Amino acid sequence: MPNVPIIGGKSGVLTFGPRENPERDRYWAENGIIHVESDNNSYETLSVRDFLLRLKALSDMLGNSKQAAKDLMPGDEYDRTRRFVEEGVDLARKAQEQGMPTDKDAVKEANRRRKKTVVMPSAKHQM
DSSP: OOOOOEETTEESOEEEOOTTSTTSEEEEEETTEEEEEETTSOEEEEOHHHHHHHHHHHHHHHOSOHHHHHHHSOTTHHHHHHHHHHHHHHHHHHHHHHOOTTOHHHHHHHHHHSOOOOOOOOGGGOO
């Protein structure tokens, strides 16, 4: 089995959402793109750049001062959001390593790593 990184406690999947439903949105990297699926059956794809811009917006919202952000966010909301930003950067890095689908070298490498099935005739059944 390939070495799949654990993100957010799940294999390769990062979850985030509002306080009432913290696992509403699921994020994962595949073929150099970030995929997002929500509980309401919506699905979208993001480029690594767009995903990183969203993470930057969240990081800016948290601000440079932890105390100021904690005053605005109740409970452990600050820590949960900060953890999502940090794990999101790891997810973006994983997508970048996979390469963009338009990159010929990345497609060639993905095909090389894809599992292959080879059928070998047995010696007993040869004529």
